[in-house]
Amino acid sequence: MRMKPILTNSLALLTATAGIVGCAPKEQEPKRPNIVFIMSDDHAYQAISAYGHGLNQTPNIDRLAKEGAIFTRATVTNSICAPSRAVLLTGKHSFVNGKVDNIQPFDWEQDNFPKLLQANGYQTAMIGKIHLDGLPTGFDYSAVLPGQGAYYNPDFIINGERKRLSGYVTDLTTEMTLDWLKNRDLEKPFCVLYHQKAPHREWLPANRHYKTYTNMTFREPETLFDDYEGRGTAAKESEMNILEHMNWAGDSKVYPDVMDRLGIEETAGWDKGAFHREVGRMDFDQRAAWDSVYGPINDEFQRDYANMNEKELMQWRYQRYMQDYLGCIASVDDGVGELLDFLEENGLDENTIVVYTSDQGFYLGEHGWFDKRFMYEESFRTPLLIRYPKEIGAGSSFDQLVQNLDFAPTFLDYAGIEIPEAMQGESFRKLLNGQSGEWRDAVYYTYYEYPSIHMVKRHYGVATDRYKLMHFYYDIDEWELYDLEKDPHEMTNVYGDPDYAEVQEMMHGRLVELREKYGDSDENDQRFLNEYLEVVEN
Template identity: 70%
Template sequence: MIRFYLIITALLFGFLSHAQKQGSAKRPNIVYIMSDDHGYQAISAYGYGLNKTANIDRLAKEGILFNRATVTNSLCAPSRAVLLTGKHSYINGKIDNEAKFNWDQDNFAKLLQQHGYQTALIGKIHMDGIPQGFDHSAVLIDQGEYYNPNFIINGEKQQLQGYVTDLTTDMTLDWIAHRDTNKPFCVLYHQKAPHREWLPALRHIKSYTAQTFKEPATLFDDFSNRGTAAKTAEMNILKHMSWAGDNKVPPAMVDELGLKSFLTWDKAAFNNNLGRMNAAERAAWDSVYNPIMEEFKAKYPNMSQEDLMRWRYQRYMQDYLGTVAAVDDGVGRLLDFLKENNLDENTIVIYTSDQGFYLGEHGWFDKRFMYEESLRTPLLIRYPKEITAGSKSDALVQNLDFAPTILDYAGVEIPKEMQGKSFRKIMNGKEKKFRDAIYYTYYEYPSIHMVKRHYGIRTDRYKLIHFYYDADEWELYDLEKDPQEMHNVYSDPAYRKIRSQMHKKLDKIRKEYKDSNENNQRFISQIKNK
């Protein structure tokens, strides 16, 4: 009798084990690609004509492109914390780049691990501490370096030889190739590029420095009809970009020409970044950049402020878009690898950025503001089993929703504490409506770029922003009539009714997301007490 029960138990265990493996096999793999500071304008699928990103565009052709994806806090580390936790910054605690992130709190990778997924984090995370929720991690230290970078690989510091974008791709593909094939996998494949100070791969420098890029219509914006925040921000390409670190003018030439550096670390950035190159890399770099700088040196005495702005814009775009080219190369290698290994049909591939970025609009670089170029992030997703090729969506999805959506696909229950929601049914066409407004907060002030603290709400058509701390100013924009946000209509009598409706909507959404003025005061007190 005992033998009979043992046999039955063994058979039952074998059946359950087989069923579990079969269930795991059916669950999708997930590749989440996040670049850093990649504006949607610099992805050719969005139609701005700045550059060509043939491989990222494949995700749009074979999947879905979101036109109105946004972030909750347009800053590197806070955006990543929101991705992991599915919670707003004031809930997960990572309000700015300086605040510590508590890795002990739940994140979606931990939940995937608990439900049979193998997980990895490779590339930039920009948060202190050992990442939790990952079977394997290979992360850059802080912002990371473009050439011959340092990584922390499973807790051990290593300097790798090569270009950071390529190395991040190499490690991602290697991890997938050597994974446990009995488990579904999720890998966070995070690129440093195109983050400042924009050092392209050597294979791209000659072609990109030879190009002239179209200037945005608002390059010389004077900020009339806008408030104090836009007028006092320190992110103007002419006034606030560094000459050596950003534009690659050699420090000796900066001194010779009497160029005034806005930033104390300007020359150090140049020396540190290029100083990481080996002799062959530096020689190849100098062979392209030195003639550009000599030409600038000859022209400089006769250049007007307008000439200088235009020159600096081109230098910015040449290097920025040059770094994007290597990111696109990596996406192509990944998609080819998945196809060659019969993984493409059952793998969800997500491409996004940690926020948007100014590519000369309003004369700016960087992000932080709730204005469109900073608020919006690219989002393209491919999953042949559910997503119709060539789809587009105007749904107001946010990075707040990534964790719930990934858990939904993995068949894992979404914790009630997560504030985002799955947009899976938007992608598979089962639902058309998602949310009617998104909520945004920004806290890193006073700090680099001097973008004032603010919060606000955006609907399909309107945007209401409140700047506070050392200001008390409201801005309202009609995005249908004024997509470039050139005219604050908050005090316009014609928008009195809209203004009232937006205030009510803002109050309601703040209550729903558990934010308040008391939260703002608490974070202000923390800064003052440092």
């Protein structure tokens, strides 16, 4: 066999070395991050233990704060489900993307950030609740709940085909998300929108949680018996009071036959119907398990009802509300834990941005209320926790005024994709990685769905880190101003107070600036009002 000659002289060695260098592979471009965007529905920041309110424990969601960042003043632009989701997708205010309320259709033809990710090599999926009519676009795979969806044995629209699945909706949404992640294209970065229905009304927890939570007692908020004396017409005329406006059967789970025996009238025309619609979806075993827990609750209520005064009824209904609402959140937290474990077990945690948020805030008895819609803090603020080990320091906390308007440009920034000029939000990546502390000092808010359920009047406003100015309009013309430093519960409207004259003038100026910046106007308000009334009347 002929042996290859051994290179011994310097010229040969130099030539060989040059050849090795010339054949070396080029340095690979950094991998673009994966994105897991977790959005629950109506999850109040007060009900995440990382925020320190002591109401419940959410250890898995808290992991994101411990290992990443928590935002303490994240807010929404419009505190209602479908419009909030439209803002998330488009990075544009409601009056620009067209989805101002739960009534108007959403235009899927417009740009959204998943479309842009998809066009630039990402594999995308939307799983769970989106609450926007039409087939989602921008996704390689979609499995979405029709409308609000159901807690037990829900229907899903899977790539356009409607199917009923057996099980509990929160667990099913998690299972489908994990299945998609396991079977994705491993050569592509991915973005999955993992959206839970829970804890949206009517609050039906999973069996493993309602057995525990129905035996728990929760601390009442100090404003549970608010009389709204410090506020204007809007707060006094809204219909969100737990005692007066929450459904007895659908929400408090008082069985319809028990209501009949006690002479309790339906709060709304769909009170008993909501119970039959939701509990009626259970199979035999699910219903038997449910009745084994909720039956005794109803028996006890029947026994005590005649001797309960209004205060005691309010307290009873508050506890029933919290037991079911927080029981629903427990399953959401379970799912977050499963997903985080999957990422870590598969070596995906370092290069994956994980976001946990809600489509808006929610009232957990503050001011005696449930639901959202107002620009007051509990519904205006939303939880926001983000983990991305490559750029976000563990245990970080931010108090900047970020909004759901900013998600789309932030994700595009991380993916290295040019942010369209039409997007009105801003990327907060440089806040997270410490490259810049500069950020907006005021945010803008709108709400349009009135007259409607809960009767929260139309309003818009501006908020800074300390002050908030709101204008309620249509059938009233009232202004409210709050000093959040001195009055964090927003109990006293100081609009017109001489001591706040300069602040009031400043906030009016900021409001004008933001309406001009984002392109809002009184003409917009009137146009959307006319469109809404036309739909409602027809």
